Amino acid sequence: MTSNTSLVIGANGQIGKKLIQHMLDADIKVKAMIRDPLQAETFEVMGAEAVIADLETDFSFAFNGCDSVVFTAGSGANTGFDKTLLIDLWAAIKAINYAVDHNVQRFIMVSSRGAEDPDKGPKRIKPYLVAKHAADFALLHSRLDYTILQPGRLTDEPGTNHIQTQRPENAAEQKISRDDVAACILYCLQHDHSIGASIELFEGELGIEQALSVY
Amino acid sequence: MTSNTSLVIGANGQIGKKLIQHMLDADIKVKAMIRDPLQAETFEVMGAEAVIADLETDFSFAFNGCDSVVFTAGSGANTGFDKTLLIDLWAAIKAINYAVDHNVQRFIMVSSRGAEDPDKGPKRIKPYLVAKHAADFALLHSRLDYTILQPGRLTDEPGTNHIQTQRPENAAEQKISRDDVAACILYCLQHDHSIGASIELFEGELGIEQALSVY
Numbered sequence: 473m474t475s476n477t478s479l480v481i482g483a484n485g486q487i488g489k490k491l492i493q494h495m496l497d498a499d500i501k502v503k504a505m506i507r508d509p510l511q512a513e514t515f516e517v518m519g520a521e522a523v524i525a526d527l528e529t530d531f532s533f534a535f536n537g538c539d540s541v542v543f544t545a546g547s548g549a550n551t552g553f554d555k556t557l558l559i560d561l562w563a564a565i566k567a568i569n570y571a572v573d574h575n576v577q578r579f580i581m582v583s584s585r586g587a588e589d590p591d592k593g594p595k596r597i598k599p600y601l602v603a604k605h606a607a608d609f610a611l612l613h614s615r616l617d618y619t620i621l622q623p624g625r626l627t628d629e630p631g632t633n634h635i636q637t638q639r640p641e642n643a644a645e646q647k648i649s650r651d652d653v654a655a656c657i658l659y660c661l662q663h664d665h666s667i668g669a670s671i672e673l674f675e676g677e678l679g680i681e682q683a684l685s686v687y
Numbered sequence: 688m689t690s691n692t693s694l695v696i697g698a699n700g701q702i703g704k705k706l707i708q709h710m711l712d713a714d715i716k717v718k719a720m721i722r723d724p725l726q727a728e729t730f731e732v733m734g735a736e737a738v739i740a741d742l743e744t745d746f747s748f749a750f751n752g753c754d755s756v757v758f759t760a761g762s763g764a765n766t767g768f769d770k771t772l773l774i775d776l777w778a779a780i781k782a783i784n785y786a787v788d789h790n791v792q793r794f795i796m797v798s799s800r801g802a803e804d805p806d807k808g809p810k811r812i813k814p815y816l817v818a819k820h821a822a823d824f825a826l827l828h829s830r831l832d833y834t835i836l837q838p839g840r841l842t843d844e845p846g847t848n849h850i851q852t853q854r855p856e857n858a859a860e861q862k863i864s865r866d867d868v869a870a871c872i873l874y875c876l877q878h879d880h881s882i883g884a885s886i887e888l889f890e891g892e893l894g895i896e897q898a899l900s901v902y
Contacts, residue, residue, distance in 0.1 A: 473896070506799070524879065530806075542817060552767075552768060553767060553768035553769045553771070553814075554768045554814040554848075555900060556772065557768060557772065557813075557814035557815075557817045557818060558813065558814055558817065561817055561818075562805060562820075564823075565817075565820070565821070590777060591745075598772075598773065598777075599768075599769040599772035599773055600772075602772045602773065602776055602777040602780075603772060603776075605777075605780070606776060606780070606821040606824075606825070609780075609821075609825060609828075610821070610824060613824075613828045665832040
């Protein structure tokens with residue numbers, strides 16, 4: 473059994489890829505969980521181990537030899553709400569259960585701003601927020617060392633390494649780059665004081681370390 | 688504040704209507720929660736109090752003066768999975784939270800056979816089973832005195848007052864009439880030994896009292 477290996481679920485997503493590069497740069501061993509074998513080479517060239525697994529079937533074997541997991545998978549904006557139930561909710565619940573079963577104690581969940589109270593979110597994404605709420609709830613009531621990150625609307629702007637964890641009043645400002653989300657995940661993975669925290673993430677003026685050191 | 692009043696969420700559903708008649712026959716005061724004011728008269732003629740509330744908005748006021756609640760609402764088979772998320776999951780979670788907030792300690796959830804492990808259910812209804820699983824999980828982790836009833840495929844056959852709680856191997860036999868589900872809900876409402884139990888319900892050979900007395 474290897475040690476200090478982190479499983480990234482949703483490795484081929486936009487946050488996943490950036491995160492894995494950050495992790496490898498920080499000398500963290502990475503298992504990149506992907507669905508399509510054709511994606512494996514990309515991750516192996518980067519220096520990660522690729523694990524081929526499907527979120528809609530049994531993916532428990534991916535947890536072997538890991539001591540932390542990051543769930544950053546999502547069904548995406550272009551699928552039906554059946555997939556919201558099957559991926560954003562059910563695959564997340566299964567990941568939590570697998571982590572418990574495999575003693576993978578550290579679990580970082582990439583959730584969403586507004587998941588705490590879907591009634592207050594935009595009506596269009598409310599069903600999605602309900603799924604994220606229930607996934608977060610399952611993690612909160614697990615025995616795992618969790619951190620729940622709830623980023624605002626994701627952008628492709630370059631990362632600034634500066635964020636804030638207070639939600640801006642202006643909805644248009646409730647956004648953050650995927651780059652900065654990836655950097656925040658890495659910080660949490662490396663800092664156990666974030667265990668037990670649920671943290672909203674937006675672009676801001678504070679260095680990531682300064683903003684997250686209070687949790 | 689009235690006492691011994693039970694709130695039925697999903698009163699106008701097929702199980703809800705039968706249940707309310709059973710409850711009134713047993714001298715239980717009923718608040719029948721319905722969406723459409725035009726449905727009110729039916730329930731008032733029966734002897735129930737009608738409460739007009741929408742599961743997709745704030746329905747907390749419906750809990751006032753109640754000491755138990757039965758959740759038997761569902762989005763139905765003819766709506767999209769957005770409604771599965773908004774009604775079967777989110778409205779159930781909200782009902783649990785409202786019950787906690789209003790000290791409505793007794794909560795009976797009408798769930799579904801297979802909600803414990805959606806992976807083993809028919810693929811067609813898997814997203815629905817995921818929603819029911821997460822709703823049941825929220826109730827299991829609440830501070831409420833819950834009973835979770837997980838009936839098999841619902842039929843409109845006349846009730847027999849005979850059931851079994853062991854799942855038949857043959858999928859075609861995993862069914863139960865709405866009449867008998869309503870009778871089982873009433874039994875649980877009247878018998879606190881069912882608190883803390885999750886019980887599958889199928890048609891069978893045992894009297895309801897005999898089948899449920901072991902929980």
